[in-house]
Amino acid sequence: MTWRVRYRISRTTGNGSATRHDTFTVEIRPDETVLDGIEVIWARQDRTLAFRHACHHASCGSCGLRVNGVEKLPCVTTVQDVTTDGGTLTIEPLRSFPVLGDLVVDPAPLFKRMQQVGMPLIRRAEPFGEPGDFHRFENCIECGLCLSACPVMLASPHYLGPAALAAAERVIAEPREADVPSLLRLLDGEHGVWQCHSAFECTEVCPSDVNPAGAIMALRARLIRERIKRLFGRGALAAPSGGDRDTKRT
Amino acid sequence: MAGWFDARRRRLGMWAFVLNRITGLLLTLYLFVHFAAISALYLGEGAWDGTMRLFRTPPFLAFDILLLAALLYHGLNGIRLSLLAINVGVPRQKTVFWSLMTTGALVLAYCALRIFRVLPS
Numbered sequence: 403m404t405w406r407v408r409y410r411i412s413r414t415t416g417n418g419s420a421t422r423h424d425t426f427t428v429e430i431r432p433d434e435t436v437l438d439g440i441e442v443i444w445a446r447q448d449r450t451l452a453f454r455h456a457c458h459h460a461s462c463g464s465c466g467l468r469v470n471g472v473e474k475l476p477c478v479t480t481v482q483d484v485t486t487d488g489g490t491l492t493i494e495p496l497r498s499f500p501v502l503g504d505l506v507v508d509p510a511p512l513f514k515r516m517q518q519v520g521m522p523l524i525r526r527a528e529p530f531g532e533p534g535d536f537h538r539f540e541n542c543i544e545c546g547l548c549l550s551a552c553p554v555m556l557a558s559p560h561y562l563g564p565a566a567l568a569a570a571e572r573v574i575a576e577p578r579e580a581d582v583p584s585l586l587r588l589l590d591g592e593h594g595v596w597q598c599h600s601a602f603e604c605t606e607v608c609p610s611d612v613n614p615a616g617a618i619m620a621l622r623a624r625l626i627r628e629r630i631k632r633l634f635g636r637g638a639l640a641a642p643s644g645g646d647r648d649t650k651r652t
Numbered sequence: 653m654a655g656w657f658d659a660r661r662r663r664l665g666m667w668a669f670v671l672n673r674i675t676g677l678l679l680t681l682y683l684f685v686h687f688a689a690i691s692a693l694y695l696g697e698g699a700w701d702g703t704m705r706l707f708r709t710p711p712f713l714a715f716d717i718l719l720l721a722a723l724l725y726h727g728l729n730g731i732r733l734s735l736l737a738i739n740v741g742v743p744r745q746k747t748v749f750w751s752l753m754t755t756g757a758l759v760l761a762y763c764a765l766r767i768f769r770v771l772p773s
Contacts, residue, residue, distance in 0.1 A: 622737055
């Protein structure tokens with residue numbers, strides 16, 4: 403049993419050029435994914451359609467885009483999750499990233515922000531279970547959905563954003579050789595945690611249980627404690643930093 | 653900036669965010685309207701009494717209720733945001749929101765009944 407679904411896809415050549423929407427009709431099973439439909443369109447209807455995909459199981463974060471205005475990974479979003487037989491899917495690129503073409507965005511703004519906070523790769527904070535247990539070291543797959551969903555990112559281009567702030571919270575929890583005082587000053591700065599307005603959309607759209615909003619609130623609590631300690635000449639904020647971080651380098 | 657006010661298909665937190673901004677703007681605008689209204693004092697006792705009579709008519713009383721609703725929403729959501737900012741109640745932020753809004757609705761209902769003099773003073 404297949405459904406007849408219309409895909410209304412954003413098209414552009416990038417570099418600020420005009421955007422239009424092309425509509426394609428596909429016959430697709432309701433339990434197939436939104437990405438399956440995009441791939442069918444590319445294969446059989448329009449080979450000029452540009453989009454990203456890789457793992458097809460929410461592990462790489464490459465395929466992130468907006469489906470009917472909400473950020474999703476189309477590789478794990480089934481058609482029946484987001485529309486009905488005869489319905490229309492509006493497919494658009496992520497917000498707050500430069501669009502290179504059609505559904506492809508430049509992920510550099512995300513990675514630059516992650517670099518600023520130290521971009522942790524492996525977390526040891528979780529206890530290890532029985533030998534042979536599968537152990538997920540790091541939840542964030544750097545898909546960028548949270549940056550796209552964040553309303554503050556639309557108005558403040560230098561805001562560190564949910565992904566980097568959640569990553570910073572993990573650096574604070576497991577610093578290793580990281581310069582924690584310097585990182586705390588960055589987070590306490592103009593484009594750090596205080597720019598969050600608690601919309602919680604980052605946590606809602608995260609496909610990987612990172613809970614960026616929760617991490618931001620935890621960082622705020624930490625910074626408040628550090629500010630109180632600094633009044634008495636103690637704490638990480640009172641300590642000299644090991645180096646400067648350029649808060650505007652995003 | 654349109655993204656700031658577009659909460660379609662978004663969840664509770666985004667709706668709360670958008671309504672906070674809308675009520676904030678409305679309350680700020682109302683502040684100037686309020687200044688203009690009370691400036692009737694400069695025109696003498698007769699003008700002031702006439703203004704107060706106008707403000708006691710049903711359309712203006714209804715406006716007072718809408719104003720109170722905006723005040724209650726903005727203030728109570730502000731309490732929620734203040735708690736979240738110090739990492740209190742974050743996992744239960746939706747429950748906190750609905751609890752505060754229920755309280756606000758009850759206060760609003762009571763005040764509306766008093767404003768329209770349904771309840772005795």
